[in-house]
Amino acid sequence: MMSIEVTIENILYFGAISLSLIGLFGMMMLQNVFRILLSLVLLEAGANLLLVLSGVRIGGVAPIITEGMSAGVVMNDPVPQALVLTAIVIGVGIQALALALIFRVKRNYGTLDLRKIREKLEKDIAVSNEVSAPGSYQAPEKLTESTGANQ
């Protein structure tokens, strides 16, 4: 049985992993597209925190050389910090791109619910292929009802 000390690093690792898992949970379980985007932001933040924590050293200072600094001082690892610096900026680009896609989804389908979008998408595909609407293996009764009402 491993004993776990309560130190600052352990608390921070716990927070980072929990944040990533909360984001992953949201991305897999929720049905609203906008909320899935928010979960993606959380997942990204947790991964970034985990990456920065891997470069922290005990008693380290920021990797910036200042004037009164003695020679033997320990510095944090600059490489993960530079990686995360890049990742955060790319993350906001991904966020804006996903938001633009969500705008288009809203304009075309009129809803943000993932199940309704999937239903309408399958119907569109069936109409464009000139076959009857397929029954989904997940909810056959509901789907046939909705398509029957429209015909």
Added chain:
Amino acid sequence: MTKYTSLLFIAGLSFLLFVIVGYLPIAENPMVAGKAILGSAQQEVGSANIVTSVVLAYRGLDTLGELSILFAAASVVGLLLGKSYSTDSVKTQKSGQAKEYKQFVVLKSLDLLFPMLLVVGMYIIVHGHLTPGGGFQGGVLLAVAFSMRSIVNPGSDKKNHYSITFIEGFAGFSFILIGVLALITDGNFLQPLLGKGEFGSLWSAGTLPLLYLAVGLKVGAELAGLLFELNGEEERV
């Protein structure tokens, strides 16, 4: 059924992550590349901020790739939203002027904030090699400074998209030009040029401040264009 599978996957992943982190050497990792960079960055690059020297000198090509990814994201957003953006600008022009009286306090405080945002942004960009900060953070400040007024009052912006495109292209071109000049004179792409200067002063670390200025202008122009695009009319169903 899918729900239970997802829950099982998340539970397994959390178990795996916690066990892996339990066996990691927390806060004492060997930092193979980091130690070498920390030892030689002051002599080789001459920038006080070692993260800056990693971003622009040791991994400068990655920064170029990142800028191109950001450019691709901004242009795809423009491609997806471009039509509605260009049509409603004329329509909202009149209502924007009428709205100006309603939002007096916010608009005046934004006018007061505008020079402060510019000064802070340029300070962050120019001092990127001495203090924390740099092109990305200062670029965000510049983008917010130029697009905030049109976000608060959608009819009042002049929509000079042309100058934004020009600044963006110019900054990207100058970034690559500095890299190619280094390739010609020194044999390595994006090698810092112009001598190291006095350590810790504003004109030090060779071409790193110029590179960060280019990055800041490019990021600022791209994000400002992105905000203009996203600030369109409400989606009608």
Added chain:
Amino acid sequence: MIWVVALIVCIMLVAAVMVLFVPNMIAAVVATSVVSLALTAIFAIVKAPDVAMTEAAIGAGLGSLILALGLKRLGFNQTGGSQGEEND
């Protein structure tokens, strides 16, 4: 110092759970910016000032700005909140 870190991590996790389960969408965006805020403080505590400044500028400022523009444009601000409280 350890209690400060524990409190900040607590704030971060509470806000993260709130992002997923609060019914109002505007409150979810507010909670996202609170997560970024706590992350900024954590990055400053682990002595990574560059990353902390990036997170402050992009996560807390530009991120919530972009998400607020998205909310405005997607029509989550309609009266009654029936659209905003669509099931999730």
Added chain:
Amino acid sequence: MMVLQIIAFTLIAMAASFVLLRLVFGPTTEDRIVSADALALIATVVLLCLSMFFESSLYLDIALVYSVLSFVGIVALAKVIESKVSSAEKEDKKS
């Protein structure tokens, strides 16, 4: 110095927990936005205190950037609320 640190962080922790209560249980959206604004102010103070206790002026820039940009984010969120009010007025006029 240690006593000062403990007192400062205790006061900040109390303020943050009260504001957090309002953020989680706030009945209206406006409450939550105001509490997020207050939390941004508290975070600025935390960053300034960290800069004092680490005895390094590098962390002051973070507080500067954070305080400026949090204002902008809150203004954008307030715009969402304001358009909510104006669309409600429009619907009232229609009906």
